[in-house]
Amino acid sequence: VKVTIKDISREAGVSIATVSRALNNKPRTSSKTRAKILSVAERLGYQPNAAARTLSRDKTDAIGVVFHQMTSGFYASVMTGIDLEAYTQGYHVLVTISKGSDPGHDAAQALARAMRVDGLIILDATFNDSALARLKESGRPIVVIQRALKDPQVSSVAPDNIGGARAAVRHLLSLGYRDLLLIAGPPAAEDSSLRMEGCRQALGEAGIDPRRVPCILGHYSSAEALKAFRAYCASQTLPRAVFAFNDDMALAVMKELRITGVKVPQQVAVVGFDDIDAADYMGLTTVRVPMIEMGQEAVRLLAARMADPSAPAKHVLKDATLVIRESCGGE
Amino acid sequence: VKVTIKDISREAGVSIATVSRALNNKPRTSSKTRAKILSVAERLGYQPNAAARTLSRDKTDAIGVVFHQMTSGFYASVMTGIDLEAYTQGYHVLVTISKGSDPGHDAAQALARAMRVDGLIILDATFNDSALARLKESGRPIVVIQRALKDPQVSSVAPDNIGGARAAVRHLLSLGYRDLLLIAGPPAAEDSSLRMEGCRQALGEAGIDPRRVPCILGHYSSAEALKAFRAYCASQTLPRAVFAFNDDMALAVMKELRITGVKVPQQVAVVGFDDIDAADYMGLTTVRVPMIEMGQEAVRLLAARMADPSAPAKHVLKDATLVIRESCGGE
DNA sequence: TTGTAGGCGTTATCAA
DNA sequence: TTGATAACGCCTACAA
Numbered sequence: 001v002k003v004t005i006k007d008i009s010r011e012a013g014v015s016i017a018t019v020s021r022a023l024n025n026k027p028r029t030s031s032k033t034r035a036k037i038l039s040v041a042e043r044l045g046y047q048p049n050a051a052a053r054t055l056s057r058d059k060t061d062a063i064g065v066v067f068h069q070m071t072s073g074f075y076a077s078v079m080t081g082i083d084l085e086a087y088t089q090g091y092h093v094l095v096t097i098s099k100g101s102d103p104g105h106d107a108a109q110a111l112a113r114a115m116r117v118d119g120l121i122i123l124d125a126t127f128n129d130s131a132l133a134r135l136k137e138s139g140r141p142i143v144v145i146q147r148a149l150k151d152p153q154v155s156s157v158a159p160d161n162i163g164g165a166r167a168a169v170r171h172l173l174s175l176g177y178r179d180l181l182l183i184a185g186p187p188a189a190e191d192s193s194l195r196m197e198g199c200r201q202a203l204g205e206a207g208i209d210p211r212r213v214p215c216i217l218g219h220y221s222s223a224e225a226l227k228a229f230r231a232y233c234a235s236q237t238l239p240r241a242v243f244a245f246n247d248d249m250a251l252a253v254m255k256e257l258r259i260t261g262v263k264v265p266q267q268v269a270v271v272g273f274d275d276i277d278a279a280d281y282m283g284l285t286t287v288r289v290p291m292i293e294m295g296q297e298a299v300r301l302l303a304a305r306m307a308d309p310s311a312p313a314k315h316v317l318k319d320a321t322l323v324i325r326e327s328c329g330g331e
Numbered sequence: 332v333k334v335t336i337k338d339i340s341r342e343a344g345v346s347i348a349t350v351s352r353a354l355n356n357k358p359r360t361s362s363k364t365r366a367k368i369l370s371v372a373e374r375l376g377y378q379p380n381a382a383a384r385t386l387s388r389d390k391t392d393a394i395g396v397v398f399h400q401m402t403s404g405f406y407a408s409v410m411t412g413i414d415l416e417a418y419t420q421g422y423h424v425l426v427t428i429s430k431g432s433d434p435g436h437d438a439a440q441a442l443a444r445a446m447r448v449d450g451l452i453i454l455d456a457t458f459n460d461s462a463l464a465r466l467k468e469s470g471r472p473i474v475v476i477q478r479a480l481k482d483p484q485v486s487s488v489a490p491d492n493i494g495g496a497r498a499a500v501r502h503l504l505s506l507g508y509r510d511l512l513l514i515a516g517p518p519a520a521e522d523s524s525l526r527m528e529g530c531r532q533a534l535g536e537a538g539i540d541p542r543r544v545p546c547i548l549g550h551y552s553s554a555e556a557l558k559a560f561r562a563y564c565a566s567q568t569l570p571r572a573v574f575a576f577n578d579d580m581a582l583a584v585m586k587e588l589r590i591t592g593v594k595v596p597q598q599v600a601v602v603g604f605d606d607i608d609a610a611d612y613m614g615l616t617t618v619r620v621p622m623i624e625m626g627q628e629a630v631r632l633l634a635a636r637m638a639d640p641s642a643p644a645k646h647v648l649k650d651a652t653l654v655i656r657e658s659c660g661g662e
Numbered sequence: 663t664t665g666t667a668g669g670c671g672t673t674a675t676c677a678a
Numbered sequence: 679t680t681g682a683t684a685a686c687g688c689c690t691a692c693a694a
Contacts, residue, residue, distance in 0.1 A: 001470045004687055015665045020689060030663060047444040051385035052687030055670045060382070062425075062447075069411070071608060076407040080400070083428045087438075092447060094393075094425050097414045107418075113378040115671095116393075116423060139332045251612040258614065259657075277402060278609035281582040283589065326590075335671055346681045351673060361679060383671030386686045446687095 003044045012040045023048070054115060062092040063302060064117035066108045068124040070097060072248060073276030074291060078123055078145060081295020089303050091118075098124055112138035119302045121145060125189045125220070141305035143298045147190045148315060155301040155313040157294050161191045164287035164320030165198025165245070168271050171285075171322055172241050173206045175329050177269060181232065181239035182215040183225055183249050192220070195245045195273065214239070218249040225249035226256055238268060241328065247272040247279045247286055254282055254327065269328035273320075283326035290318050334375045343371045354379070385446060393423040394633060395448035397439045399455040401428060403579060404607030405622060409454055409476060412626020420634050422449075429455055443469035450633045452476060456520045456551070472636035474629045478521045479646060486632040486644040488625050492522050495618035495651030496529025496576070499602045502616075502653055503572050504537045506660050508600060512563065512570035513546040514556050514580050523551070526576045526604065545570070549580040556580035557587055569599060572659065578603040578610045578617055585613055585658065600659035604651075614657035621649050 009016040014033060021029045022037040054060045063086060070076055086093045094117055096107045111117050119141040135142060136153060148158040172180060182199060185192030200210040216232050218225030225244065244250035250272030257264050264270055272279055275288035297316055305311055324330050340347045345364060352360050353368040385391045394417060401407055417424045425448055427438045442448050450472040463485065466473060473485045480487040503511060513530060516523030531541040547563050549556030556575065575581035581603030588595055595601055603610055606619035628647055636642055655661050
């Protein structure tokens with residue numbers, strides 16, 4: 001069940017060089033022999049051996065994706081976009097989920113250095129600058145999702161974190177909420193800082209001192225957020241509105257409120273960020289990030305640099321728009 | 332930035348054959364030269380070229396995963412398990428999401444035939460028998476998730492669909508619900524049929540004629556389920572309890588009920604299947620399927636057959652247990 | 663327009 | 679214990 005160009009050449013009565021040329025649409029081949037070769041290849045069910053091709057062309061036609069985790073809805077959606085676009089561009093997709101303390105960085109490096117992929121997409125907020133620097137040494141093009149880099153060698157695609165957060169807080173303020181609680185991501189995460197900046201801007205516009213608005217750390221994790229939220233509620237009065245910097249945390253809070261018998265939004269309004277599928281189920285007002293589009297865009301950016309490594313890196317910002325549902329301001 | 336065994340051989344003053352042997356821990360090598368070679372390799376940052384290795388060993392050290400979609404929480408979790416175990420077994424993971432009408436079958440075949448992967452995991456309920464038969468011709472081991480096959484050539488890992496559904500219906504009946512509505516998956520999907528069988532058993536035990544229990548088709552899709560549910564409600568009185576054959580559909584129904592002002596579970600109880608993350612947020616009583624474990628098991632089954640293709644295929648059934656939350660019977 | 667031959671980086675089979 | 683050398687399947691000058 002394994003047919004090579006050798007088989008085709010024998011069957012068609014030509015040399016393997018001619019077969020290779022015909023199969024790759026190289027200019028110098030008579031259309032007659034080419035037709036014959038193609039038909040033979042078809043009949044034999046020929047499939048070029050990827051390894052052999054990689055070895056001789058120095059190109060894998062595959063891209064690698066490094067995840068932090070993928071159960072989070074957000075990642076799954078971005079991945080869908082990546083796969084969609086990779087397919088139309090003719091690339092295969094390899095995935096690696098970061099493991100434990102060593103956040104898959106070395107796995108990623110190995111992927112690139114071992115000639116398994118032509119380029120990498122990083123979908124991992126824990127990927128810091130030094131890890132990125134090491135990865136650049138592999139010499140392969142890289143695209144980072146979710147961080148708005150300025151790096152001239154690494155392309156990036158990110159949502160408009162500032163604008164999105166600003167819109168969310170403006171919405172809360174316009175509804176009259178003043179007693180807010182913010183739930184941020186990891187302090188080191190760039191997108192969390194930007195979302196915080198968006199909050200500051202909106203608060204500033206309304207003449208509120210941002211420093212007087214309480215903020216707890218949820219590390220983008222529902223479990224962490226829940227712990228922090230409970231601790232906060234134990235020592236403070238319940239806020240009138242909560243803005244969590246991602247949906248996972250917002251949904252965890254909503255669940256906690258429901259269980260403890262607090263009505264959303266009548267007693268506490270909740271707003272999230274991302275618009276994962278579960279947000280719709282829960283009727284969570286949130287900032288929609290175009291996840292699938294971001295995945296597609298990342299592949300396009302990567303493809304551009306793989307085609308021409310000397311091309312400058314691009315940095316794309318996607319709009320993030322407020323989606324109003326029942327948890328805050330909806331009907 | 333590209334170092335090969337040739338570079339190492341030159342640097343260490345030995346032949347490439349010796350280098351290869353040392354690097355692969357082959358028996359006949361003096362421990363002195365081996366140590367030297369290893370240190371040189373380390374110093375030079377050597378990384379074996381995967382393509383060359385594949386060509387020579389006829390082995391890719393990679394497995395392919397064929398998805399139907401991956402936004403569904405269920406798939407994302409299984410994928411996490413797959414990646415986890417693949418990593419510990421030393422395999423790389425390639426993914427392909429089925430596209431449109433041609434459900435990725437040919438993509439999968441190409442993957443296997445092009446020597447990109449050593450084996451395949453199918454995570455796609457739309458993968459029918461004929462597609463599977465074609466895929467078997469690639470000669471690579473295959474593991475199917477979510478279908479309890481009997482095929483002696485194809486391993487499978489599935490949840491106990493009958494037992495899970497039976498437990499769910501028994502629970503509903505034990506709470507006194509008699510006026511049930513079932514929301515099934517696609518008629519062609521094996522797991523949906525099995526869940527239906529589980530319902531029948533539980534109903535039969537209680538002396539209820541299963542044919543008198545209404546059942547609508549949701550095709551495992553929240554949108555489809557919603558449409559069917561609305562149509563049903565328009566022509567019938569609201570049921571007292573709904574058992575949807577997956578969480579996506581159950582959550583869609585819960586959302587619809589909330590929006591229309593129907594209290595869950597006071598007016599209508601809801602039970603789902605799978606226990607995706609969102610189920611916990613929504614407080615949905617459901618049948619937990621060990622998704623991560625299933626992914627891990629699939630890789631183990633695949634690895635076993637890749638190591639020894641003559642080994643018989645195994646068919647593993649995982650327990651599916653009821654998780655009681657607020658949507659039905661919880662506190 | 664076609665064929666011959668060398669090379670891509672490894673592994674594996676022989677001799678030495 | 680080592681070192682030549684022939685695969686593996688494909689691509690691509692260079693010749694014919």
